[in-house]
Amino acid sequence: MSDARFTIAKRELSGLRKEKTILLALAIQLFIAAFSSFLVVGLVSLYDPGSVEGYSVDVAVAGEAADDLLAVAARQDGLDPTRYSGPRAAYASFQSGRSDAVLVANRRPSGRIGVQATVPDENVRTTLVVVQLREALRAYERAEREEMAGRLNGMALELPPEQRSNPYYDFTYTVLVPLLLFLPVFISGSITVDSITEELDRGTLTLLRVAPVSFARILEGKLLAAALLAPAQVFLWIALLSVNGTRIANVPALLVLVGAFSLLMTAVGVAVSLLAPDRRVAQPVYSVCALAFIGGTATLAHGPVNTVARLAIDSAGPETTTAVAAYGLFAIGIYAATRWLIERTDAAAL
Amino acid sequence: MRSALRSLLQSPKRLSGTLRIARWELTRSAGGFDRRAIAFTIVALGLAGGAVAAGIASGPGDVALDRNVYRVGVDADSPYHEVVAGSATLAARPPSVDALETGEVDVVVGDGEIVADDSEKGRAALTAFRGATRAYNDRLMRAEEDGVAAFPVAVTLSYEDRTLDRDLSAGGGGSEIGGASGADTDADNGDQVSSSDDTSEDGTDERSAGGTGGLPAVGAGGVSGTDSGSPADIAPPFPFESLVLAFAFLVPMNFVVQLYGSSMLGERTNRRGELLLVAPVRPIEIVAGKTLPYFLGTAIVTALIALAVGGGVVSVAAVVPIGLCFLAATFLASMLARSFTELTFVTVAASVFLTSYVFVPAVFADIAPIALISPLTLVVRDLASESVSLGEYAFSTGPFYLSGLVLFVLGTGIYREEDLFTQRAVPLKFLDALCARLTRRRSVALLSALSIPFVFVAELLSIAVLFALPMEYSVPVLLLVIAGVEELGKSIHIYAGFTGGRFDSGTRTALVLGVLSGIGFFVGEKATLLAQAVGLPELALGRAAFVPSGVGGIELVALALAPLALHCVTALISALGASRSKRGYLLAYLVAIGVHAGYNFTVVNAVV
Structure with missing residues (x-):
């Protein structure tokens, strides 16, 4: 050098x-x-509901298969499901703003459960609500799948434990x-x-x-x-x-x-x-x-x-x-x- | 300036001068690219292509920046080994509890138990592992013959506007893909639900093609409308589209701007531009002529990209102002810079600020009317085939047109011999540029009003930057920053006028200038508010956040006069300082910020 x-x-x-x-x-x-x-x-605050303090999504649940769905949804943090007698009452509570989303679950002839999910088309909350609903519905899907496990060749793996993370x-x-x-x-x-x-x-x-x-x-x-x-x-x-x-x-x-x-x-x-x-x-x-x-x-x-x-x-x-x-x-x-x-x-x- | 523009447009002779310079600029630019440079570029691109090919050949062909960032300790015969092997983010390592303690792995799959390191990284790794397992399960289930048992739940997701009349909104919600729409009856008559659902179910099950396990796939997630499929397919509205758009449109623009900056600064080295200056054309024609090819280049590039991403005329019309503003910033930068190095820094700064400005609000493209301050929101809407009103267009591109024009005006002012070929520090040159626009006292008011778009942009960006701070710090800091930005916008040209010897430094003059500046700023601010109120009435929310001194200013005359008085008083303070000395100006400026921030605190406390 x-x-x-x-x-x-x-x-x-x-x-x-x-x-x-x-x-x-x-x-x-x-x-x-x-x-x-x-x-x-x-x-993070948009997609991780946990980061928004004390906020939970109120869901109106109705339909003939509502009870199973309600049992699964009630176990999830940040989700507050309420049973309604019928879809009409559930939609009424959604329109009046008492609920953030509506889930109407009905068993179809094929054995599959059809869930009609309705979320508000308005603001930041929408994303939050959709993320929460997806989580609940996936848990519901797993529960239903386990009930029909006999019809499946393979078994789905158990999910690793959930922990709140960034x-x-x-x-x-x-x-x-x-x-x-x-x-x-x-x-x-x-x-x-x-x-x-x-x-x-x-x-x-x-x-x-x-x-x-x-x-x-x-x-x-x-x-x-x-x-x-x-x-x-x-x-x-x-x-x-x-x-x-x-x-x-x-x-x-x-x-x-x-x-x-x-x-x-x-x-x-x-x-x-x-x-x-x-x-x-x-x-x-x-x-x-x-x-x-x-x-x-x-x-x-x-x-x-x-x-x-x-x-x-x-x-x-x-x-x-x-x-x-x-x-x-x-x-x-x-x-x-x-x-x-x-x-x-x-x-x-x- | 206006008269110059008019004469430029009206006189065919002047226009022909501009066009001749434009043509000349074009041939000169193209001439620079000789065979050697082109060959070198081709070699570089060839190398890159080779690297891409090697990457695709050696592994999974997708771009995975997060490849193997988390390590999972898992036995080769564990069922979870497949999960880890199938995920790009996770890397498989031999399992042992020791490895977890020494930091060799982040998650360990033990006998019937999955343990993560107790750290932020460990938790993030566990979440990634959970997601990977879920994706693995979905893949596994998709291979099952019994589609109903594998995916026992079918979800139809619909977005509904709650402000609408009930019947209307229920009709707009949910009709399942491929089936008869039974949504109206769903909502209105519980008894008929099962029968109406049957029809749609039959339709779906028979069409087993496409989507997860015979279910129709959920579309790529626009916000309004209907999605349906397995719960795994639900995509929450995600704004990455705007990020990609921001880069797709702005990266190629950088190249054009680089060429433009080189050409403009090139005129200033070795007194090269002197020949043009002595030609019988006005500086504005030279600038217009030299800018025109690059502006057209930006427009063409934008149009091509818009075509590629599927946008229409609206997309082009929305992005071209960004290009104009970018060119204008580069033009002024090349008038101020002393060297190419300095120009590079200034251009990179402009590029970064512009990119983030257009990107931030576009993150919220779907949700808040505030997103409209970015023209990219218009592009996103255009791509989704939504309509864009003229008011919305004006609102989101207006600041770009206006600030582009102001920057060009400032730069053209110093397109003259004494400034082009002299070397001065950037801030001094900037003061010169301001000073060149101060022809009489009234110009002070005009410049104050013209600073509004820049003040607006600076305030917005500071909100974005300060967002990360905790609320109790961010609000006071924000109020201080806003006061600082507004005071600078009102006083910097007054200081430029005094240092440039444009005004005599008497107290009387300072008082007059301060009041004029305050009035100009106030009028500009109120004009902006009025334009927003007329064009976008739903924007009331954003108004308070961005112009705190204008809170509630329209309703009552007394309230409207308070901000006017404030602007005049603070501008007066800094004008008095500016008439003395540099140090005096700095001191007075700080005092003005103090007064302004104090006022803002009072208003915010009164309102909240």
């Missing part, structure tokens, strides 16, 4: 600091984080955390493209050629500055998430992974801007590369997003470690290829 590269890298970073744009980047991420927790909290627990780790980790990486690559194409455009690189620094060193310095930026930002993020109560496991491995991706994307950024020195071309091409990288690897068993999720949620195994190492090697390979490209490029021709 020569000093020239670090000098260039320092100059790049101080440029960012002076423009104060890095503050904007942090603000964006803070916004995303706060916003996502809005979504998570909002969605239904968006894995959303935090599989969507939010990867989003927060990859955004700095992509922005790093984008900065590299900007920085190089701008110098080429303004012609300031030509001035540097009289300095005792080679063109390759300059580019490597720029690459280094951008590649270091992302892991630093990610470290801040992880600290912030931990303070906020979201535990992130395997922090060193995550930082290595982010460092590898950051090296990869900045190397791609350098390569793109050498191949297409016009920013109007380089930026879209780089964006396509970034999108292709994430979209293309999404189906892989150990894709980048999935690897981050497994590390962060603490479900990593030996195969995850192998994946991290493989990504590291891949990034170094791309970096080496980019260096080869840099050496081959004639600065004067750009």
Whole structure:
């Protein structure tokens, strides 16, 4: 490592600091984080009735098979079934607002039970009511199925016990955390493209050629500055998430992974801007590369997003470690290829 | 500005100038893509395609980001092993109680007992396991020959509007797919229920094709209408559609905007744009000409995507304003930015804010009228073949048209030599842009009124962001933030005018400007409220939340005057500060926020 590269890298970073744009980047991420927790909290309260204190769904039950249904429904938390003499009375209570939903259960000639469920078409409650009804009806289906078990070849497995949990627990780790980790990486690559194409455009690189620094060193310095930026930002993020109560496991491995991706994307950024020195071309091409990288690897068993999720949620195994190492090697390979490209490029021709 | 627009539209000569610049811009953009760049893009896409193919070949072809995030300790001969193997989210591990303690697994299937780790993750894993078992059971039952025993319950789910007349709503509810509709008799006459159900049952059982175990499948869950099938098939209305839509429409827009930003900022490097400036065309024509190709590009891309997702003219008309606003934000950003790097950050910020703004309310697309503030709600409705009234269209796209226009106006103001080719910090440039629009004292009132859409957007986003806080903190913080945003909207241009030397810094001038700004803001606010009240009377609920100082403002003159007085007084305070110095402005601004927030607290306490 020569000093020239670090000098260039320092100059790049101080440029960012002076423009104060890095503050904007942090603000964006803070916004995303706060916003996502809005979504998570909002969605949880929408779909998990338990999170709404003291709320239970009043259901009017009627029909000839109502008694069985009532027995099952009464066992469920958050559901308050009431027996009505007939469908007419049940609908009347629904219309007057005394009940949130109506279930009319009748046995059909085929032996199947037809349930006519009616829910209000009005507001947030609808989703809540439907979720609760589905739970009750599935329990009812299981009970009825058991009664007819003799007619079945196989047996349904008993369900694992139910425990109240955050239904968006894995959303935090599989969507939010990867989003927060990859955004700095992509922005790093984008900065590299900007920085190089701008110098080429303004012609300031030509001035540097009289300095005792080679063109390759300059580019490597720029690459280094951008590649270091992302892991630093990610470290801040992880600290912030931990303070906020979201535990992130395997922090060193995550930082290595982010460092590898950051090296990869900045190397791609350098390569793109050498191949297409016009920013109007380089930026879209780089964006396509970034999108292709994430979209293309999404189906892989150990894709980048999935690897981050497994590390962060603490479900990593030996195969995850192998994946991290493989990504590291891949990034170094791309970096080496980019260096080869840099050496081959004639600065004067750009 | 208005006169410039008019002359642009009226004079064919000016229009031809705009079109010539547009044509020139188009050929120049296309010329940048040489063979090397295209080849590189193709290679990148080829690599991505290869990765996708490898992913599909190596495992289940679906995108599962949550693959193997929970580990279940289960014996290979346990019946639950199949469950775990069939679920992407769960990974099978050898069972042992030790493994649970060391954190090797999250759930253990023991002899007749299933134990989960006592942690948030353990509980989440257990819930996922429960869901997977349920899905496994459904698969098992679907293979049974006796369809009735496997799925003994058939559910018909109908959504009913309770505000309607009873007979009407009962008729609208529930008619089973493939059967005669017996819903009316269902509701009205209990004795006939079984007979009317029989007809529908026969119809369903004979058609054993499709759906779970011979039952008709439940449709993809629109909110109104009727669903029917096994209880497992009931899909509660879920808003993921809007999320997908937000990304489908906005991601390609990012590319167009990137090109546009590069082109606009490119004019400013190396004094390249000077040639155009000295040409016999006005700046507004240059800007219009350079923007036109990108605007058309956005419109075409939007139309293609709308076509792909099955939307119609309404979808395109709803999304194009978002594109316009996005372009406008990028235009102003490229006028303010000093370097490409800075432009990238500003563009990413604009993209993130726009995406979240259009996405948040669309989450509630089905439920609350408040969802209409996002044009995506119109798209969702268009896809569901529901009608959209003109008032609703104006309400949800109006802020986008208006803020897009304001941003363009601000940017065009500094499309002149002294600003284009100078390097100043973004905030200073922004003050310049504001200052360029202050031709006389009355402009202060106009700018205050024009800040309303931005104030509205900022307030909405802060509600979204602060939502996560506990209620006792979020309300006071929200009131403070709202006060801060509104005071900034009323005073920042006054400060710009003073620093730009547009006004003499006397106390008299400051007083006049403050009152003008307050009046302008008040009029703008009330005009918005009035427009909402006329266009969307059902929106009364949202009104109080978004403009607290306007609570109950329409009914009584006295109450209407209170917010007016407040706006004038606070604007006056900050104007007095702004006429002194930067520090004076900051201090006065804080005082104004204090006064405003105090007023808001009083009003909220009085109302609640």
